[in-house]
Amino acid sequence: MCELFAMSSRTPSTLNYSLNEFAKHGGLTHKNKSGWGIAYFEENDVFMVKEALPASDSPLAKYISDEGRSSSCVIAHVRLATVGTPSLKNTHPFRRALGGHMHVFAHNGTLNGLHDDHDKQILHYEPLGDTDSELAFCLLLERMRTLWLERSEVIPPVDERLSVFAEFAGEMKERGSANFLYSDGDTLFAHAHRRIYEENGGFSDPRAPGLSIRNCMACHQGPEYTCDGLNVHLADPSTTLLASVPLDEHGWDPLPEGVALAIQSGKEVDRVDT
Numbered sequence: 001m002c003e004l005f006a007m008s009s010r011t012p013s014t015l016n017y018s019l020n021e022f023a024k025h026g027g028l029t030h031k032n033k034s035g036w037g038i039a040y041f042e043e044n045d046v047f048m049v050k051e052a053l054p055a056s057d058s059p060l061a062k063y064i065s066d067e068g069r070s071s072s073c074v075i076a077h078v079r080l081a082t083v084g085t086p087s088l089k090n091t092h093p094f095r096r097a098l099g100g101h102m103h104v105f106a107h108n109g110t111l112n113g114l115h116d117d118h119d120k121q122i123l124h125y126e127p128l129g130d131t132d133s134e135l136a137f138c139l140l141l142e143r144m145r146t147l148w149l150e151r152s153e154v155i156p157p158v159d160e161r162l163s164v165f166a167e168f169a170g171e172m173k174e175r176g177s178a179n180f181l182y183s184d185g186d187t188l189f190a191h192a193h194r195r196i197y198e199e200n201g202g203f204s205d206p207r208a209p210g211l212s213i214r215n216c217m218a219c220h221q222g223p224e225y226t227c228d229g230l231n232v233h234l235a236d237p238s239t240t241l242l243a244s245v246p247l248d249e250h251g252w253d254p255l256p257e258g259v260a261l262a263i264q265s266g267k268e269v270d271r272v273d274t
Contacts, residue, residue: 109177
């Protein structure tokens with residue numbers, strides 16, 4: 001049971017992000033996390049930090065929490081391994097370069113049979129690790145390559161990228177829980193499906209919602225958004241947050257099961273059903 005988080009903002013905002021505290025929102029207070037990672041977009045590149053260790057044991061995770069970093073798009077992930085051993089190569093987020101941009105992907109869920117149905121050695125982007133999540137990312141980029149390479153340094157229209165992403169997500173959700181965060185630096189894409197919840201000392205069957213969304217403009221909060229484990233210094237009220245579960249009791253809306261959306265500069269620009 002992994003925890004996802006993302007932020008998109010019109011101008012760079014500074015995050016102080018406690019990965020260990022953040023995982024508690026998903027009921028992981030006493031569970032051994034298998035790794036953590038966070039990616040900050042800077043122009044066409046990404047500053048990424050990740051470890052295959054519980055965030056509670058990590059000086060790097062504490063540094064991320066204490067110092068903060070400024071970005072207009074952030075994707076973070078706390079992992080509880082289900083497919084693939086706890087190792088750096090299996091730790092989300094994953095990143096690859098395409099079309100002069102760095103692309104980043106994180107997943108919550110399990111995609112059954114994906115390795116059986118695809119030969120990773122014939123893919124242009126070959127996974128380094130063993131997870132179904134990284135293989136899914138490589139399969140998504142195979143589909144995105146045509147859009148990006150045929151235009152030569154021009155970012156493909158967002159509706160075309162969303163169409164490819166939504167078709168991919170629709171196919172993946174037939175294999176299991178398919179909650180995805182994906183960004184190419186220009187647009188943040190998300191797919192909400194089903195997730196497992198910890199309750200009554202055990203785990204539930206996967207159910208919706210798989211992601212929740214908060215529009216900071218609509219919530220009319222002040223220059224900061226603060227909850228347990230997260231502080232965002234809002235440089236611009238045009239900011240949207242996504243999380244596996246709501247981070248507090250106000251302003252969060254569950255995303256419908258099987259919806260894919262595109263967010264640019266902190267504003268949702270389109271959503272489609274998968």
